[in-house]
Amino acid sequence: QVTLRESGPALVKSTETLTLTCTFSGFALDTSGMCVSWVRQPPGKALEWLALIDWEDDKYYSTTLKTRLTISKDSSKDQVILTMTNMDPVDTATYYCARTTVAHFYAMDVWGQGTTVTVSS
């Protein structure tokens, strides 16, 4: 059974750096075609893709946020980490990680339950 779980601070202050961890099980990120994405959703708004890391450790970022994002993986712990610098109240959102597969044309087939982050000014 594939599961993902997001963890991180529920509250950060403006200008701080956010670090989120996605801990997964049931698949190996070093298997060809496997990836993990981060997606966020501000309250009442649409989903927004943030970043993806693949089995070869290649990294891809949202064009609008790439200067603030860093995605990495720790295969020994089955974790993917996302950092976002210079946080602002507009970054208040639920942040999700999701398994993403190249075989399915980058569909996100299993999602974590999400972690809510509030940015205070």
Place this chain on the structure above:
Amino acid sequence: SYVLTQPPSVSAAPGKTARITCGGDKVGTKSVHWYQQKAGQAPVLIIFYTSDRPSGIPERFSGSKSGNTATLTISRVEAGDEADYYCQVWDGTSDQALFGGGTQMTVL
């Protein structure tokens, strides 16, 4: 990059058919994925590769594409189908995933 356009809302009575569209300049050349998100829950993949269903997704959910518009069709609508629906593609030109703005489906 480009924008995926969805109607903000659709509605259908129980037992009827609902259709949600997703339009964009290059939808015609992309695989389109659809997600269902019920209130307070994480999204769930319901259609991938434009028209395929993951295991466990009812046959009432189907996907199609014509030109630059992809369509999610929900047949025999049920009360439990009330949710937000999102389309998504991978843009290989800019190497990023893109989501539509979402459609809120109401069951009348």
